[in-house]
Each structure stands twice: as C-alpha cells, then as structure tokens.
Amino acid sequence: MPRLLFYCLVLAGLLTGYMGYGQCSCTGNVYFVDNDEDGFTAHWYTQDITAAQDEYKRTCSRAQSAGVIVACTQPPKTVSTFSQIDCDDNDVNAQTKTTWYYDGDNNGVGDDNNTQYRCGSPGQGWYSSGGDRCPNDPNTTTGLNVLFKLTSKVL
Numbered sequence: 001m002p003r004l005l006f007y008c009l010v011l012a013g014l015l016t017g018y019m020g021y022g023q024c025s026c027t028g029n030v031y032f033v034d035n036d037e038d039g040f041t042a043h044w045y046t047q048d049i050t051a052a053q054d055e056y057k058r059t060c061s062r063a064q065s066a067g068v069i070v071a072c073t074q075p076p077k078t079v080s081t082f083s084q085i086d087c088d089d090n091d092v093n094a095q096t097k098t099t100w101y102y103d104g105d106n107n108g109v110g111d112d113n114n115t116q117y118r119c120g121s122p123g124q125g126w127y128s129s130g131g132d133r134c135p136n137d138p139n140t141t142t143g144l145n146v147l148f149k150l151t152s153k154v155l
C-alpha cells in the first residue's frame with residue numbers, strides 16, 4: 001500500500017472517530033414516532049432530531065427525543081419520512097382537527113349550529129358533516145316535505 005494512501009486512510013479514520021460515528025455500527029437513521037400507525041407522526045421539533053442524533057453519537061445505541069428516534073434499524077411504530085403531525089397519536093381515527101356536527105334528532109345529518117372543532121369525535125351522535133336545516137325534526141333535513149304538506153292542504 002502506498003504510504004500516502006495509508007496516511008489518508010488513517011486520517012479519515014481519525015476524523016470519522018472524532019465526528020462521533022466511527023465507533024458506531026451505523027451512522028444512525030432518523031425515524032419519527034407513529035404510535036397509532038395511521039401515517040401521521042407524533043409532534044417533534046428540529047432540536048429533537050439534533051438531540052437524538054447527539055445522544056446516538058455518544059452512546060452508539062438507540063436514542064429518542066420526543067417523537068424522534070435515531071437507530072440503525074427501524075423501530076416498530078415509526079416512519080422514516082415525516083408527513084404531518086398527528087393531533088392524537090393514540091387514536092387511529094384522528095389525524096387532523098375537524099368540525100363535528102351534532103345530530104340531535106338522530107336522522108344521520110348534523111346540525112350546522114351545534115358544532116365542535118376538535119381532533120376526534122366528541123362521541124355518539126356527532127358527525128363530520130352537517131347540513132340539517134331542521135335539527136329537531138328527524139323526518140326532514142330541508143323542511144321541504146313539511147312545506148309540501150302545508151301547500152297541498154292549502155290547494
């Protein structure tokens with residue numbers, strides 16, 4: 001081996017070791033926690049990535065800071081690419097905040113004047129769409145059938 005190449009390899013090895021990854025079995029991949037596995041990731045900040053990478057460099061073992069994990073192989077319930085923040089990472093049916101409409105007359109259509117803006121459904125009787133113009137009459141959502149009955153009686 002030429003002497004210059006040998007010195008270059010030694011220098012590269014020293015620099016790699018100095019940078020912190022030299023003694024680790026891999027450079028450490030960044031993964032984002034997705035606890036409910038809906039494709040939306042838990043909340044994180046850039047400093048979480050830096051903190052997890054720094055800890056990984058020090059320990060050469062899996063490191064986690066908030067919703068960020070740095071490891072050689074992908075841990076369960078994580079994704080390798082950040083997509084969007086999950087408003088509830090423990091509910092597979094909730095990803096982003098939605099307007100919920102209460103269906104008080106139980107006809108399957110929510111009331112536009114009785115809403116909540118939140119992550120998941122408030123509970124039974126709440127729908128993600130509204131439009132019931134007669135929220136106290138289960139037989140109509142528009143009032144047109146009532147108008148038709150009244151009009152036919154008049155004529």
Ligand SMILES: [Ca+2]
Binds near residue numbers: 036037090
């Ligand atoms: Ca999630």
Ligand SMILES: [Ca+2]
Binds near residue numbers: 038086095
């Ligand atoms: Ca979720």
